[in-house]
Amino acid sequence: MKIYIKVYRVQGEVLVAACDEELLGKTFREGELKLEVKERFYKGELKEIDVLEELLEDATIANLTGERCVKKAIDLGYVDPERVLRVQGIPHAQMAKLL
Template sequence: MKIYVKVYRVQGEVLVAACDEELLGKTFREGELKLEVKERFYKGELREVEELESLLEEATIANLTGERCVKKAIELGYVDEKRVLYIQGVPHAQMAKLL
């Protein structure tokens, strides 16, 4: 399985939005929390999860949804596993680099 990745470049910021392929277009709810994996935000290129490393190196902000994306970001040291939010069992993490 692959991941969808979309890169936004705005005013010096590089935002990487990535989600596991099978989550695209789905909505998850748990209590007051709602996670929408919208195509217009996440659907960019279909890539191998290993490619996330070079993208996160360049990113100043990242929005990551799904087991593969979040696990890779944790392995690379970009996300603290204690800070991962789970909605209906789906992991979601955000990252911001302070420059």
């Protein structure tokens, strides 16, 4: 399975939005938490998971949703597994690099 990746470049920041392919367009709720995997935010190019490594190197901010995206970011050392939010079992993580 692949992931959707969209890269935003705004005022010197590089934001990478990535989600597992099958989650695009879905909404998850748990208690007061709501996780929307909106197409307008995440739907960029459909790619293999390995491209995430290069994109996260350049990213100053990242929003990652889904088992594959979040696991890859954890494996690469960008996300602390203790800081991953789960909504209906779906992992979501955010990353910000302080320069």
